[in-house]
Amino acid sequence: MPKYKIEFDREVCIGALACTAVAENFWPKAEDGKVDLTNATYNEKTKKWELNIDEKDYEINKDAAEVCPVDAIVITKIEDQETKQESTENKEEIQNPNENQGNNEKQNTVENNSFSINNN
């Protein structure tokens, strides 16, 4: 699962190529003198190029972001969203035992009734 999202604002890129020097595979020089983010997709809403990356590619891209003089590269952790989802799932799991408890009580009542009937 990807854990980080790179957002590249190509509009503000001035083609300093500092990112290319750090991670050429991710930030190759483009024909117009700027760079491209390899395999990125364009987000029409944000007007930025986006790419999800794994933990193993985080450090090198973080370095690329840090050397960019115009902060055209922003990396955010997306693991947080997954963690929130997991907590919600855990809450549901906690609720289930309560429901079972309710069922057990019902069962006990039935058993007690049966016991009474047998005694009569």
Ligand code: SF4
């Ligand atoms: S370091 Fe920043 S300004 Fe320079 S090429 Fe890379 S993204 Fe563009």
